[in-house]
Amino acid sequence: xxxxxxxxxxxxxxxxxxxxxxxxxxxxxxxxxxxxxxxxxxxxxxxxxxxxxxxxxxxxxxxxxxxxxxxxxxxxxxxxxxxxxxxxxxxxxxxxxxxxxxxxxxxx
Amino acid sequence: xxxxxxxxxxxxxxxxxxxxxxxxxxxxxxxxxxxxxxxxxxxxxxxxxxxxxxxxxxxxxxxxxxxxxxxxxxxxxxxxxxxxxxxxxxxxxxxxxxxxxxxxxxxxxxxxxx
Numbered sequence: 001x002x003x004x005x006x007x008x009x010x011x012x013x014x015x016x017x018x019x020x021x022x023x024x025x026x027x028x029x030x031x032x033x034x035x036x037x038x039x040x041x042x043x044x045x046x047x048x049x050x051x052x053x054x055x056x057x058x059x060x061x062x063x064x065x066x067x068x069x070x071x072x073x074x075x076x077x078x079x080x081x082x083x084x085x086x087x088x089x090x091x092x093x094x095x096x097x098x099x100x101x102x103x104x105x106x107x108x
Numbered sequence: 109x110x111x112x113x114x115x116x117x118x119x120x121x122x123x124x125x126x127x128x129x130x131x132x133x134x135x136x137x138x139x140x141x142x143x144x145x146x147x148x149x150x151x152x153x154x155x156x157x158x159x160x161x162x163x164x165x166x167x168x169x170x171x172x173x174x175x176x177x178x179x180x181x182x183x184x185x186x187x188x189x190x191x192x193x194x195x196x197x198x199x200x201x202x203x204x205x206x207x208x209x210x211x212x213x214x215x216x217x218x219x220x221x222x
Contacts, residue, residue: 004150030208031208033210033211035211035213040215041196041215041216041218042213042215042216043198043200043213043216044213045210045211045212045213048209048210086150086151088150088151090207090208095153095166095167095207096151096207096211097150098150098151098152099150100148100149100150101150
């Protein structure tokens with residue numbers, strides 16, 4: 001059982017829809033990472049957050065430290081948002097444990 | 109600004125062959141990492157390096173060796189490749205201390221071992 005759980009595993013949305021991807025982890029952490037992996041394979045860091053909320057363009061990340069839960073929201077989704085979204089948490093001695101990823105497909 | 113550069117991008121090996129994956133970063137980062145990515149699983153840490161000349165084992169180090177000869181470069185070597193090492197390999201770096209701060213990834217190296 002992965003100690004960083006993401007849901008859903010797969011998500012298909014229509015262009016313009018509001019999207020939420022969830023991430024739960026098993027122990028208290030100092031910060032959580034959200035990453036994006038495009039179909040070409042490259043991985044980019046979207047957010048690193050330790051409390052509250054961060055926003056970058058149409059992407060919003062929130063974290064609830066007490067509930068050990070984070071969400072990534074995409075507003076007004078677009079086909080170019082189609083990618084794998086990965087969360088990662090420093091669970092053991094700050095070593096990052098990665099979720100298996102959420103495959104998002106946005107249809108036009 | 110190239111960021112993190114990995115070579116080669118694709119490689120096919122036969123069981124028992126050896127090869128080295130090269131990684132270089134031009135951001136003057138201290139910390140560097142090698143991960144592997146397998147279908148249905150999260151990225152798993154193979155080895156990491158806090159600074160030039162230092163390396164440590166991660167979660168799945170068996171069958172691999174690494175070398176951090178200078179601040180820019182961190183190479184991953186497979187001495188005797190096995191089919192279980194078929195994977196996509198990612199090199200990453202971070203400015204901050206180990207496992208803190210934003211991670212910067214290379215584009216990945218897809219390795220197939222027959």
